[in-house]
Amino acid sequence: MDKDILQKLSNPPRKSVNLVLKVNPKKLNFISMIIDGHGRIALPRTRVGKEGKLDLLVSPDCVQELMLILDDLKKNVDPSLEIIADLGDNWLEAVI
Numbered sequence: 001m002d003k004d005i006l007q008k009l010s011n012p013p014r015k016s017v018n019l020v021l022k023v024n025p026k027k028l029n030f031i032s033m034i035i036d037g038h039g040r041i042a043l044p045r046t047r048v049g050k051e052g053k054l055d056l057l058v059s060p061d062c063v064q065e066l067m068l069i070l071d072d073l074k075k076n077v078d079p080s081l082e083i084i085a086d087l088g089d090n091w092l093e094a095v096i
Contacts, residue, residue, distance in 0.1 A: 005083050006067070017058045020085040021070075025052035027078045034077075035069060042066050053084075 005019075023031050032044040032054060041062045047053040058066050074081040 005086050015060075017056075017060055017063055018087040019056045019058070019083050020047060020087060021054045021056060021081060022084045023052045023054060023081045024078045025050055028052050028054055031073055031078060031081070034073060035066075038065075038069055041069065052080075055087075 021031075028046065028049060032046065035042050035044045035056065042056040042058040045055040045057070047055050056066065070081065070083070
């Protein structure tokens with residue numbers, strides 16, 4: 001994962017973390033279901049399905065567990081998976 005984003009996420013001072021992922025569009029639904037199925041660690045939302053963009057809303061105290069899941073998905077399901085943005089508390093951007 002991108003070192004700048006990982007650094008930012010290592011000490012999140014906010015109420016929630018809103019990440020934007022870019023994945024293979026053909027694997028977006030599967031990846032979303034895997035994330036959703038892990039004890040509700042994150043709430044996935046499709047941003048732009050045809051482009052493979054997926055939002056993840058996660059509590060700051062679950063970020064480390066989410067990173068483990070994302071690393072595993074990148075290794076075993078979709079090597080193209082990447083975090084392209086951390087929207088933080090910018091809800092205006094998050095809902096666009």
